[in-house]
Amino acid sequence: MNTVETKKSVNANRMALRQPNALQKVFLSPKALNLMYVPALLLFALFIFYPMVKGIRISFTDWDGYSPSFNWVGWDKYTQMLTDKKIFITLKNTLIYGFGSTIFQNLLGLIYALFLDQKLRGVGLVRTIVYLPVIISPLIMGYIWYFFFQYDGGAINDIRILFHMAPSDWLSSGPVAVNIITFVNTYQFMGIAMIIYLAGLQSIPKDYYEAASIDGARWFDRFKSVTLPLLMPSITINVVVNIIGGLKLFDVIVALTNGGPGYASQSLSTMMYNLYFARQDAGYAAALGNVMFILIGIVSLTLLRMLRKREVSM
Amino acid sequence: MGKNLLKYIIIGLIVVVHIIPFYILINLSFKGAGDVGSKWIPAQSLDFGNFMDVWREAGLGKAILNNVIITGIVLLLVIVIGSIAAYPLARRRTRWNNFIYTVCISCLIIPPLTILVPLYKLVVDLGGINTYWAISLAQVTFALPMTIFLYTGFISGIPKELDEAGVIDGCNQYSIFFRLIFPLVKPITATIIILIGVQVWNDYQFSLFFLQQKSIQTVPVVLSMFISQFQSNINWVAAGCLIGMLPITVVYLFLQKFFIKGMADGAIKG
Numbered sequence: 365m366n367t368v369e370t371k372k373s374v375n376a377n378r379m380a381l382r383q384p385n386a387l388q389k390v391f392l393s394p395k396a397l398n399l400m401y402v403p404a405l406l407l408f409a410l411f412i413f414y415p416m417v418k419g420i421r422i423s424f425t426d427w428d429g430y431s432p433s434f435n436w437v438g439w440d441k442y443t444q445m446l447t448d449k450k451i452f453i454t455l456k457n458t459l460i461y462g463f464g465s466t467i468f469q470n471l472l473g474l475i476y477a478l479f480l481d482q483k484l485r486g487v488g489l490v491r492t493i494v495y496l497p498v499i500i501s502p503l504i505m506g507y508i509w510y511f512f513f514q515y516d517g518g519a520i521n522d523i524r525i526l527f528h529m530a531p532s533d534w535l536s537s538g539p540v541a542v543n544i545i546t547f548v549n550t551y552q553f554m555g556i557a558m559i560i561y562l563a564g565l566q567s568i569p570k571d572y573y574e575a576a577s578i579d580g581a582r583w584f585d586r587f588k589s590v591t592l593p594l595l596m597p598s599i600t601i602n603v604v605v606n607i608i609g610g611l612k613l614f615d616v617i618v619a620l621t622n623g624g625p626g627y628a629s630q631s632l633s634t635m636m637y638n639l640y641f642a643r644q645d646a647g648y649a650a651a652l653g654n655v656m657f658i659l660i661g662i663v664s665l666t667l668l669r670m671l672r673k674r675e676v677s678m
Numbered sequence: 679m680g681k682n683l684l685k686y687i688i689i690g691l692i693v694v695v696h697i698i699p700f701y702i703l704i705n706l707s708f709k710g711a712g713d714v715g716s717k718w719i720p721a722q723s724l725d726f727g728n729f730m731d732v733w734r735e736a737g738l739g740k741a742i743l744n745n746v747i748i749t750g751i752v753l754l755l756v757i758v759i760g761s762i763a764a765y766p767l768a769r770r771r772t773r774w775n776n777f778i779y780t781v782c783i784s785c786l787i788i789p790p791l792t793i794l795v796p797l798y799k800l801v802v803d804l805g806g807i808n809t810y811w812a813i814s815l816a817q818v819t820f821a822l823p824m825t826i827f828l829y830t831g832f833i834s835g836i837p838k839e840l841d842e843a844g845v846i847d848g849c850n851q852y853s854i855f856f857r858l859i860f861p862l863v864k865p866i867t868a869t870i871i872i873l874i875g876v877q878v879w880n881d882y883q884f885s886l887f888f889l890q891q892k893s894i895q896t897v898p899v900v901l902s903m904f905i906s907q908f909q910s911n912i913n914w915v916a917a918g919c920l921i922g923m924l925p926i927t928v929v930y931l932f933l934q935k936f937f938i939k940g941m942a943d944g945a946i947k948g
Contacts, residue, residue, distance in 0.1 A: 408785060507919050615882045
């Protein structure tokens with residue numbers, strides 16, 4: 365009895381499959397395949413595009429971040445930036461974090477990669493250790509380096525005292541703090557550049573070097589005329605990834621100086637955070653967010669264009 | 679031989695220089711309150727007291743659990759939503775779909791922080807502060823561009839003949855994906871798990887904004903609050919940092935080949 369009915373329904377199902385109704389036809393049309401990216405688009409719409417539009421609106425108000433009322437203030441929050449003394453130092457710091465870390469991560473990453481691209485024992489160990497900080501929370505990395513740069517009992521001051529030098533209060537000076545933050549960010553993420561350069565070096569065919577050696581090229585000539593041009597794709601990736609990472613730096617600054625002393629080491633990210641959550645100036649924070657977005661967009665796309673032009677194919 | 683000796687000395691130097699921060703961290707976390715010598719001098723005794731105190735005081739157990747829950751949800755969602763989104767983008771290269779693909783990829787360069795104000799307001803309006811779903815969905819959204827990018831690239835590399843064979847066997851376009859394509863994307867899925875997993879596990883910004891109740895906070899937030907409260911007890915700070923970084927470090931040390939390859943793949947194809 366039961367089995368008969370099951371068979372019947374199975375048959376009915378088969379029939380339905382053979383002769384799809386109108387709805388199924390639509391569902392099975394090639395166009396309907398695009399339905400598969402709808403969930404992703406909905407998420408982008410909700411958490412990226414809608415907030416972006418909303419952020420532009422908020423930047424033209426004096427909204428404090430929580431009360432239901434606000435006034436439209438036009439371009440006030442943007443003109444306010446031009447007269448804000450803090451903004452110049454903040455912008456300068458942001459650019460130092462961005463370009464400084466990019467330059468050092470790439471230089472060190474490349475030097476390490478060139479050194480590790482040899483058949484030596486211990487190369488794997490170096491790779492593991494240099495890469496380790498990459499997977500650790502930048503916040504924790506900041507705290508670890510605080511043990512070195514703190515004034516009282518800091519690891520570096522201990523060494524200075526050992527050599528009869530006066531201990532220095534590193535993080536109490538704005539420019540020094542900015543350099544230290546750049547250094548910590550470089551130390552943490554140079555492993556990525558190293559790995560990408562290493563992969564790039566290993567993908568260069570060895571006969572290119574042999575050909576260059578036969579032509580009598582020295583190491584540096586070979587590096588300049590073979591290695592560097594063929595490494596351009598890796599350079600592009602590293603520079604763009606590092607510049608975006610550096611320009612939006614936040615966690616390390618919070619851990620090391622929280623933007624201080626005063627606001628001397630703050631970046632656009634930490635400034636925005638403080639404006640919103642501490643100073644309740646949501647309108648200004650939103651305007652700053654838009655400026656930061658445009659800055660990162662322009663810098664990364666310009667660099668991408670410039671570097672892509674220099675890439676050659678193997 | 680002499681030349682190689684120099685190289686081995688350089689290797690040794692690099693290892694020492696890069697290990698020093700971890701030495702200081704571990705050393706500090708074992709030092710008792712009375713052990714006030716220089717941070718360089720090894721701890722007088724191996725004292726696990728700091729770890730016990732911090733574990734209890736900061737509530738790191740619950741925080742690690744929250745990390746596991748959020749990272750798990752995000753990875754599951756990002757793999758499902760990302761892979762199904764990538765399939766039509768890889769296989770139906772219409773002009774419209776290419777446009778959608780470009781839109782997805784341009785989201786790669788948007789730092790979440792630049793839309794902090796409206797995003798925070800949105801989550802407040804949706805009642806998502808202190809919930810797992812809001813932080814997870816926000817993380818998924820910002821992880822999707824990279825995921826879609828990697829999946830689309832990978833699926834484009836799978837021969838189209840496979841799809842055609844599927845059609846002959848009576849699969850419709852959806853079962854082709856779920857039964858034939860999805861089982862093949864495992865290598866890139868591993869890359870995505872590592873790339874996005876590390877990013878979500880270490881996330882501080884989203885967690886700081888969206889998780890304001892202690893019971894739902896993740897390790898970085900709990901740690902930052904604990905540290906701002908007990909800043910003067912440097913040994914506790916060190917012990918907290920060590921506990922906080924331990925889970926992911928252990929996973930890394932066991933699976934380092936996958937980590938290094940995965941991260942490099944993600945970046946190179948990006």
